[in-house]
Amino acid sequence: MSARDRILAKLRNAMPAENRPAPDVAGWFAGHRPVEGKAEKAARFRHFIELAHAEVHAVSSANWVQKLWEVLAAREIRRLLLAPGTEHGARAMNQLSQSGIECRAYDRAIEQWKEEMFHYIPAGFTAARAAVAETGTLILWPDDHEPRLMSLVPPVHVVLLDSTRIYNTFFEATQQEGWKDGLPTNALLVSGPSKTADIQVTLAYGAHGPKELVVLLMGEDA
């Protein structure tokens, strides 16, 4: 018998005769999390992600590239990793290239440019798929255009979020989007810049991931 079979046999012999009924998770959320309007959700999202040390800018579909440029300029960043294959990436590349920003695409497998990625990319720009109000959380589903490391390795991560895409809870997001029927190879919840309190419970930012997280919150009511 293999280890697998031995472990399963031990557990099967010991299973409780009768299991409890399935827990009512939806019922708990229905009873404890009110339905909220878009403006309230956007405000709560902003409140919590700012508490977690993210920088949030309210932008419109017309001016977000300008704000992105300002964010980069304020940090004297002249190089940006983005995804020209997406609509937002193409638009940003188009305008920023003319403003002296060198736009770099994630256009090959990581093995072919790992050194450069780890040492020479000061900032990455991606969109968020959605967000969660109650915890101030961005939902990222990395894909071919915006791979996993794009939101992790560069010291500054700028994220474009459509404020109509904010859910009240993580539970609501997974339910409404039917996550159980199709998850990507990697799905991420990001709720601020990288941090640690491992030295004397003193909070420090920029442990291993981005030191700064900047959210361009598009269409938020002013």
Add this chain to the structure above:
Amino acid sequence: MSEQAKTGQRPADVYFFATCVVDQFFPGAGLDAITLLERAGIRVHFPEEQTCCGQPAYTSGFPDEARKVAAQQLTLFPNDWPVIVPSGSCAGMMKHHYPTLFANDPARKAQAEALSARIHEFTDFLVNVLGWQPEDKGGECTVVLHTSCSARREMGVHLTGRKLLGDLAHVTVAQQDHESECCGFGGTFSIKQPEISGAMVEDKVKSLKATGAERVVSADCGCLMNILGHAAWKDRQEGRAQPSLPGEHIASFLLRRTEERSGK
């Protein structure tokens, strides 16, 4: 809950289960608790055959021995009267652990469940059944309240103790740091892990003294044995003749505060 308690009536009779610690080490506290109940117009019955709730063996990993002792107590309370216990920890044992202890003995389990419903911790009974309002006849005084862990977590006694002390017009209740933390007694824990238990009681006594309160009161004599025992040891070490932290059972304190010729 007993019939009387359910209907909100004052019972005419109650049983008093003193606990072995009160019987042997703090008899005055037991007497004061009984006197208070009698002054409230209640007949208090003390079953002579009572010994101990069985908790020491139970928590030490000897449930068979605990069961033997607990079985003896099950037979002591034939009438449907409330059973008053001047210790949150022993009350917790009888109320919450007796039914588990006799889980495999249907006849005794039924007895244990019936008894469980009638068990009242002393301060809980004063506040929630009698609605007792103490009339404070003492002078200005600051005390600090320590509540045992099982009393707090199983019986909610910190609330009733606080309420009773709060109702005393001339008594200020000081607030210690880490109020809800264990004093380090834990029955045989204090013997088996004396270093850790010693560190806990040391910190507890420091917190209590730091409030500047003139005495500590508690509804649990196990904790008092530990806390006062350490405070007295420290006094001896440091050559103090007067106790730096005197203390007593809350029943004794309440009785003295509400007596005519009251001091502190």
Add this chain to the structure above:
Amino acid sequence: MNAQPIHFKPSEGFRGRAKAVVDNPFLRQSFRGAMDFLMTKRAAQFPDAEELDSLRTLGEHIRQYNLGKLPDLLVQLEENLARNGIHVHWAETPDEANAIILGICQKHSAKLMVKGKSMVSEEIELNHAAEAAGIGALESDMGEYIVQLAGEKPSHIIMPAIHKTKEEIATLFHEKVPGVDYTDNVDALIQIGRRVLRQKFLEADIGLSGVNFAVAETGTLCLVENEGNGRMCTTAPPVHVAITGIEKIVEKLEHVPPLLSLLTRSATGQNISTYFNMISGPRKPHEKDGPQEVHLVLLDNGRSQAYADDQLRKTLQCIRCGACMNHCPVYTRIGGHAYGTTYPGPIGKIISPHMLGLEATATMATASSLCGACGEVCPVRIPIPELLMRLREESFSAPHENPAMRGQGAGYKPWVTAIWRGWAAVYRSPSLYRLATWLGSRFAWLMPSNQGPWTTVRVPLKPAPKRLRDMLKERG
């Protein structure tokens, strides 16, 4: 305190290790301060008592429901992970788990493994095994990195380096990291760690991680973290190996949000961690990053023993938040190392006997006043005090056939049992009790002034000259 060799018996020398910390006022103060901080942060996350209460009830229900069908879920998980392209391995013992992981390393001729935080990898002492096989195993969680650099072990499951001051860490970095000047600025220290480890993420052949929740219906591994090193380990190297205990499994994705909320709020008082990383497969052909291979090692190591008993099974509800440690007056006094086990504190006391046997851990269950603070904060309502009493019983009872646990009877001493039998004989008999207590009250003056452990910090116990029953009789 140095890393302990494998097969160490935590019970031996426990009291001595505890005493060493208790007698160190600096360490006492430092643990107290850290635990106060964590308790305050947790409390701030749960302002609504009803919500906390009902969420804990839901968390308990979710964990019990999933344990109730654990073998079925493991099979379902295995199928769905395989469908997603993740290789599943099973290990009954730490040795088997190490052999599997080192086998994967050797297949890839790996020289360097970077590790995200994984208590299970500590449990199997993977770093020892890797070193012996000539493979570098580098911890990348800041706390774990510090602890490894110092040649120590984690002293807390969430805060591995909580026993160290920033000055000690400053000295450590100065001495052990080439080219680093002494600085006790926390930000600067973290940036030193970041710089060193970034290069290692880039170079590593294998990334190792733990798992917080494995979702059976989707074949997903979920990881909770703040630093981003977990994401690095699971994303940057060409191969990702995850290891977890067989109990960390949920059937449905919908079970994850309540447990995640309970976990981060109970652990560090955060409403959510910075990252929640959900891995459902290796890099697909058209994707540009992510590991080419993902493996999951499912470890038993005594968990199936706990599973076999209705009461002990509750131990497996644990989601490893560490709140029981943060609220434990014993942990606060002695810190994590004194326990001598991978998992310290209340959860360590109840889970370690299944991993190491009661013969190695019998003392630990006695190191509790049963105050109940742990059970009160446990986000999945594990009745820790009850389980401690059960372990005491298993340990102290005479060895018998078909014991529920390995090492049952390890703490059995005939004379101790005889004392309790004698005690019960007296206390179950009203007449013997009356006689004994009467003698006690009359001869209280005979009580010795040295009462062993009791009188090390307390005055001797003396029965009162009159018992309550005597006073009542006199009163009439």
